[in-house]
Amino acid sequence: MxxxxxxxxxxxxxxxxxxxxxxxxxxxxxxxxxxxxxxxxxxxxxxxxxxxxxxxxxxxxxxxxxxxxxxxxxxxxxxxxxxxxxxxxxxxxxxxxxxxxxxxxxxxxxxxxxxxxxxxxxxxxxxxxxxxxxxxxxxxxxxxxxxxxxxxxxxxxxxxxxxxxxxxxxxxxxxxxxxxxxxxxxxxxxxxxxxxxxxxxxxxxxxxxxxxxxxxxxxxxxxxxxxxxxxxxxxxxxxxxxxxxxxxxxxxxxxxxxxxxxxxxxxxxxxxxxxxxxxxxxxxxxxxxxxxxxxxxxxxxxxxxxxxxxxRSVRVEGGSNDDRTVFYTALYHALLQPLTGSDADGRYRGYDDAIHTAQGWTYYEFFSLWDTYRAQNQLLALLRPERARDIANSVLKIRSEGGWLPRWGYANFDSNVMTGDPVTPFMVDLWRYGALKGREREAYAALRENAFGVPPHRNRAQGRAGNPSYLKNGFVQYDRSFVAKGMDIDPHHGASATMEYALADSALAVMAKSLGHAKDAQALEKRALNWRKVWDPNVVDTPTGLRGFPRPRVQDGNWFAEVGREYDPRGERGFHEGTAWQYQWLVPQDVPGLAAAMGGTDKALNRLDQFFDYDAVHADPAAVRKSWVVGAYSYYSQFRYNPNNEPDLHAPWMYTLMGQPWKTTTVLRAAETLFGNGPSGVTGNDDLGTMSAWYLFSALGLYPDTPGSGRFLLHAPRFARAEIDLPQGRILRIEAPEAKPGERRFVQSVQWGGRPLSRVWLDWEQLQAAGTLSYKLTPQPDTKGWGTRSSDLPRPPAGM
Structure with a gap:
């Protein structure tokens, strides 16, 4: 190539x-x-x-x-x-x-x-x-x-x-x-x-x-x-x-x-x-x-x-020619969407099929929210804040003109593809990043309506179709016969929908508390723990002997079981494009609680090692093509990390959140081998720039933490130096002079603005203030050094 x-x-x-x-x-x-x-x-x-x-x-x-x-x-x-x-x-x-x-x-x-x-x-x-x-x-x-x-x-x-x-x-x-x-x-x-x-x-x-x-x-x-x-x-x-x-x-x-x-x-x-x-x-x-x-x-x-x-708004030094081509092509792919929806005169066709006018701003359409809320949304907010504001406004216009917030907005209608509640973490992050300034109350009202209700039957939007069960029982029931308005609906994937709802609730709780809705915040913080309602401590993964996994529940509250056999956490029943093995990590809002459910932090880390086949990819990063990637759509019957799809994109940083940041680096460098300078250089669907945005964050040394937190987790960058243009002429500089093409290096220490930084994240406000993020890298990890102490790790929000 x-x-x-x-x-x-x-x-x-x-x-x-x-x-x-x-x-x-x-x-x-x-x-x-x-x-x-x-x-x-x-x-x-x-x-x-x-x-x-x-x-x-x-x-x-x-x-x-x-x-x-x-x-x-x-x-x-x-x-x-x-x-x-x-x-x-x-x-x-x-x-x-x-x-x-x-x-x-x-x-x-x-x-x-x-x-x-x-x-x-x-x-x-x-x-x-x-x-x-x-x-x-x-x-x-x-x-x-x-x-x-x-x-x-x-x-x-x-x-x-x-x-x-x-x-x-x-x-x-x-x-x-x-x-x-x-x-x-x-x-x-x-x-x-x-x-x-x-x-x-x-x-x-x-x-x-x-x-x-x-x-x-x-x-x-x-x-x-x-x-x-x-x-x-x-x-x-x-x-x-x-x-x-x-x-x-x-x-x-x-x-x-x-x-x-x-x-x-x-x-x-x-x-x-x-x-x-x-x-x-x-x-x-x-x-x-x-x-x-x-x-x-x-x-x-x-x-x-x-x-x-x-x-040119992002500049990198170091790496090979192929590395830089892959990087800038990923940036190119991440900046292709959402698509401009308003004509040159500002007119656009709304979700009510009427013609509206965007005066002084651009209306966008085609929102792959289930994908983009995890990485691409945060990248656009960082690199293109003016577009992020218009994107946020476009989503609110969809609500005001179409009657409900979208899930997967295609042209001027909701396709209702995918499950969970992706619009909530998407919009809460945009609020956290300042893209909803002046529209906070309107946005919260729309998000609250979505989180506490369901759309009218006559409205095409699906919304949280599992809310009746979720609000009453704390879980979305698994019901394959549930009538859908489109191809997908939450009860068809009750276990993963429950976990997605809980993550969305944790994000909305942050917004509610900030805006003074204390009662709502308290209820949402409690609901953010509903992932536990689908955690069955008695499920055993027979090949590994590991106990405790998420599992779908049926309407009456009983655990789902296949006829004639025990529940298999490697099966896809109850999970959308994944298995219990992949979705078990979708609890970034309650990492201590998740670790406890797995038997403690040490056992949770050991489970991560098995999930990533850590010893194999540590010995040879190319092993990912045997351990992880079975096929472009290998979502089902898998128990390894699936870098082709969104539900476990954040999983490498679970190591960081549990005090082993060097393992995050090992996994990231291995995953990056799946991105190359050729036609097969994207792993699975790029999903409107989501996989490309994931790669960019991985290569730069930053990754967005739990939606609504405003935190960006730190890890070893791929490039020796990077600069990111920010508003008002500010520049965020990321330096890692020891980074070498084709070599794996680990974080020994970090400085922010010339001062030592022991914690494993920076806040949004720090990034926006610009400055220099300096990494000292070393060929061998320090297993008791940077990022390994409990004081270095973020704490769950109060109430969780």
Whole structure:
């Protein structure tokens, strides 16, 4: 993959002066990282938090993977790293050559001739380029065509360069097909004039979610020599429309260009989730200049300059070239979402399906909260506080316009995917970081409503569907027959939902106490211990002999048991995408209580050792590919650490919270071997930047502790030096001069602002004040030194 690393180096651009790098340096990004082995990233172009993305479509449900043999088209909407099917790829565009007409290469008498699976182009990875804001690939079909894409926030451009000698080139705009499993349920298109088209595409979406519409407008840099529309009856030369089609019906437009004056055809496009006028406004605002479409090179320059400004806000020294490419690609992936939802005029489509206006701020959409509340949310708050404020405001707008807080917000509806109560730790952390300043009361009222109730039946939101049992009995019942509004619902995963609720309650208790709601705080602190209600001290893991694990309970309070056998803590029943082995650690709010339930701290640490296969990964970090990673979706029937998924992402820091911080470092360095500079360089789905954010925190030497605590746990950094830009020109510096590429080093001592720091965390306020965090590293751990005393460790909140 060294060739890919070289291809990922971004062209030189004018840059700001920064303390830790030469003015001419770029931050290398390889957008192919994560495009294989279910990382589900996309290699094409997007702006930071962009509304529109232009990337290839292949056989994979998420859009494209590196090993796909053909490219069906270049879609204009993608999510990075999502695991559900039915996502993205709307407005699939492919350049082709050949004759379009009866009996031709594209036979207008046969609707099947315009199936993207049939006309998909072969391509080569040779010369392929994937950079932040720019993508290039050579199609080897149709005489050889070079395709390039770039994107700004709300508009994008693609350039198709046909082979020399090609007299006519065509561009197929397929609006009846999208990604492999993203079903188009309705579409409309119209050829406006000799250069422009517009239309709309309504699709199903995301693990059985609702329908939504994408409006688009596209303008070309040269006139059409010919055009036509295809539908379920065949092709219609010269047709302008408007043309409409229903579900799964062939539909699209072909545009033909006379190439005698130049072999390159450029299209500039914009989309909107509001209406057709929104797409027009976005195109004028970002895709046009002097009433003409922006040139491809001009947009590319803007796009890549924007990305370099984003990437330069974090600067690292040390490590190998691959280390730095992996780091900056992780930063790139973490800054792709949530997506901009408001058009250039501020309008957006709310959860009430009405049109609203965001005046002076940006409305965001696509909130993968079950994933992002654990790492990506905190990263954005640290690096992009102004965006964090708008994100928090967007979530509150979802509540006020849609009637309830979201779980997994997709476009302008709640998909209801995943379980637990992720919006509470998500929003409480944003409150703790100051992103809700001036809206604290409104936010608390919304969060309290969610924590103490359930949405009305008529509201699409699922909320805490397990609250009736949880509030009465202290646990969410395990009931696979419980009626769901979407694919997932909490009682289907009662044990893990109980633990997620308890964690959310601990976070909300902090907010309640700070805002003066003492009675609520007391109740929530008590509920934060409800993880104990699903802890069965009598469960035995037969292979290890360990006793005591979380276990689902049924409605009457009895423990769940499989028919004809003992309960197995390695089974997935009652747990969402995991097992009791993985979820047992989801108690960061009550680490002493958890250790006691396991028989004391020593026994809890021994259990962690077995969970991580510590001796094996200490001897050889590469052992993780045998001990931990069975497959991209190895959530079930496992008893080891699962770095591919969210429920145990925090588990390495349980060592730190129990007084063995050097083991956190051992585990982190081993886990980081799963992130590499190649298509398989993301472990499991990247989940809208969550895994990438986890990697960034791991490499920097910081990780967010319990939601609402404001604490960031410390560990040995991967890089010798890092700088993070903060508001008002402040800089957070992290120094670890003994850090060496490929070598594991442990924390001997820590200084903050030039003074010794014995405790294992810094508070949010300390980070925001900026300064220098200095690590002294050593090849061998000091098992009685830094971070090993009880006074060095955080204490649970009072009342727990």
């Amino acid at each position: 060294l060739r890919l690393a070289r291809l990922a180096l971004i062209a030189l651009l004018p840059v700001m002066a920064v303390p830790l790098a030469a003015q001419t340096s770029e931050r290398p990004v390889n957008t192919f990282i994560g495009t294989q082995d279910e990382g589900n990233t996309f290699p094409g172009a997007s702006a930071p938090f962009g509304m529109i993305q232009v990337s290839p479509i292949g056989e994979h449900y998420a859009g494209w993977r590196y090993s796909d043999p053909r490219i069906r088209g270049f879609g204009h909407s993608f999510l990075s790293g999502a695991g559900c099917w039915e996502q993205g790829g709307q407005l699939s565009v492919l350049p082709v050559t050949g004759r379009i007409g009866p009996g031709g290469d594209f036979d207008t008498s046969k609707p099947g001739a315009f199936d993207q699976k049939r006309y998909a182009a072969e391509y080569t990875h040779e010369g392929e380029v994937g950079q932040a804001g720019y993508y290039k690939v050579k199609l080897t079909s149709y005489g050889g065509i070079t395709a390039e894409t770039t994107a700004l926030t709300r508009a994008a451009a693609e350039r198709y360069t046909f082979a020399p000698g090609a007299g006519t080139g065509h561009v197929l705009l397929n609006i009846g097909q999208a990604n492999e499993r993203h079903s188009v349920v309705g579409s409309e298109v119209k050829v406006l004039d000799e250069r422009s088209i517009e239309g709309k595409i309504t699709t199903k979406s995301f693990c059985g979610g609702a329908q939504y519409t994408t409006w688009f407008r596209m303008v070309f840099d040269q006139p059409f020599a010919a055009h036509g529309i295809w539908d379920d009856r065949g092709g219609w030369p010269g047709a302008k429309g408007p043309s409409q089609q229903g579900e799964a019906r062939p539909h699209g437009v072909w545009l033909s260009f006379d190439l005698k004056h130049g072999s390159a055809v450029t299209a500039v496009s914009a989309i909107s989730h509001v209406d057709a006028e929104g797409a027009r406004i976005n195109l004028r605002a970002e895709g046009m200049a002097d009433a003409k479409p922006l040139s491809f090179d001009a947009m590319r320059t803007q796009a890549q300059a924007a990305w370099q400004r984003e990437l």
